Amino acid sequence: MVKPNTHLASSAAATTSKGFLVIEDLVKAYPTPNGGETVVLDGINLSIGEDEYISVIGHSGCGKSTLLKIVGGLERSTSGAVWLEDREIRKPGADRMMVFQHYSLLPWLTVRENIRLAVDEVLSHLSSANKQQVVNEHLAMVNLTEAANKYPDEISGGMKQRVGIARALAIRPKVLLMDEPFGALDALTRGKLQRQVLDIWENHRQAVMMITHDVDEALFMSDRIIMMTNGPHAKIGEILEVPFPHPRKIEDVRGSKEFFALRNHALNFLDHHFSQD
Ligand code: ADP
Numbered sequence: 089m090v091k092p093n094t095h096l097a098s099s100a101a102a103t104t105s106k107g108f109l110v111i112e113d114l115v116k117a118y119p120t121p122n123g124g125e126t127v128v129l130d131g132i133n134l135s136i137g138e139d140e141y142i143s144v145i146g147h148s149g150c151g152k153s154t155l156l157k158i159v160g161g162l163e164r165s166t167s168g169a170v171w172l173e174d175r176e177i178r179k180p181g182a183d184r185m186m187v188f189q190h191y192s193l194l195p196w197l198t199v200r201e202n203i204r205l206a207v208d209e210v211l212s213h214l215s216s217a218n219k220q221q222v223v224n225e226h227l228a229m230v231n232l233t234e235a236a237n238k239y240p241d242e243i244s245g246g247m248k249q250r251v252g253i254a255r256a257l258a259i260r261p262k263v264l265l266m267d268e269p270f271g272a273l274d275a276l277t278r279g280k281l282q283r284q285v286l287d288i289w290e291n292h293r294q295a296v297m298m299i300t301h302d303v304d305e306a307l308f309m310s311d312r313i314i315m316m317t318n319g320p321h322a323k324i325g326e327i328l329e330v331p332f333p334h335p336r337k338i339e340d341v342r343g344s345k346e347f348f349a350l351r352n353h354a355l356n357f358l359d360h361h362f363s364q365d
Pocket residue numbers: 118119128146147148149150151152153154155319
């Protein structure tokens with residue numbers, strides 16, 4: 089008689105995955121000057137798929153950037169944890185790249201050199217020719233081939249943000265973390281760059297977590313909108329599923345009845361949580 093293989097059964101249980109990117113019972117408190125503490129985030133639970141685009145929306149000060157920084161490994165949680173492919177995030181890593189509202193380019197390097205620096209650092213195993221190819225591909229992806237030899241102070245805000253996005257994508261992170269990436273841009277440039285980033289994502293899907301204040305932007309770009317309650321003790325108030333299929337056309341999305349219903353729902357949520365302040 090064959091004995092049941094208890095060893096195999098227990099190792100299968102041990103390898104059960106939590107999910108791709110998992111935020112579990114996360115609490116973040118900051119000390120106050122009088123020796124107390126403010127609990128900014130209070131019990132965040134969220135699971136994000138490997139090719140899912142999510143937005144995080146909520147009023148200023150509710151803890152959106154703090155949450156993103158914890159996922160990026162730039163801040164530690166007070167309790168709870170974040171897991172990426174079952175590994176706990178404790179520090180920054182090349183598997184998670186951040187794009188900030190303010191471009192954070194090195195002003196003494198050209199557009200090409202800013203991207204190359206990141207590629208040299210992270211993709212050090214590639215030959216010089218392959219690194220060059222990665223840089224060229226990503227310059228082309230954000231339409232910056234012509235501006236490759238310019239310095240940051242010779243290009244517009246929208247172009248700088250495209251360099252930041254190309255730099256983040258060039259090292260092929262598993263998760264792209266964007267903190268109001270279009271927030272500093274004028275409306276026309278913002279619309280163009282949203283379209284460009286969505287095109288890139290639709291062609292090279294990956295996990296994206298994007299903070300925004302803009303309900304339309306969240307509806308146009310993401311698959312789910314994580315709506316935060318006001319802080320302190322901010323939580324996820326509601327998660328809005330965005331049903332528009334990809335590839336998306338902004339005109340079709342904006343023209344649909346569903347868009348207006350979802351938009352009103354999100355705005356009402358934000359109004360309601362604002363009035364509780
Ligand atoms: P949001 O991105 O939603 O505007 P933040 O995550 O930047 O919010 O900040 C959430 C709260 O945490 C704010 O009240 C802010 O003042 C506080 N906070 C953020 N960083 C720190 C810090 N390093 N020390 C103390 N308080 C902080």
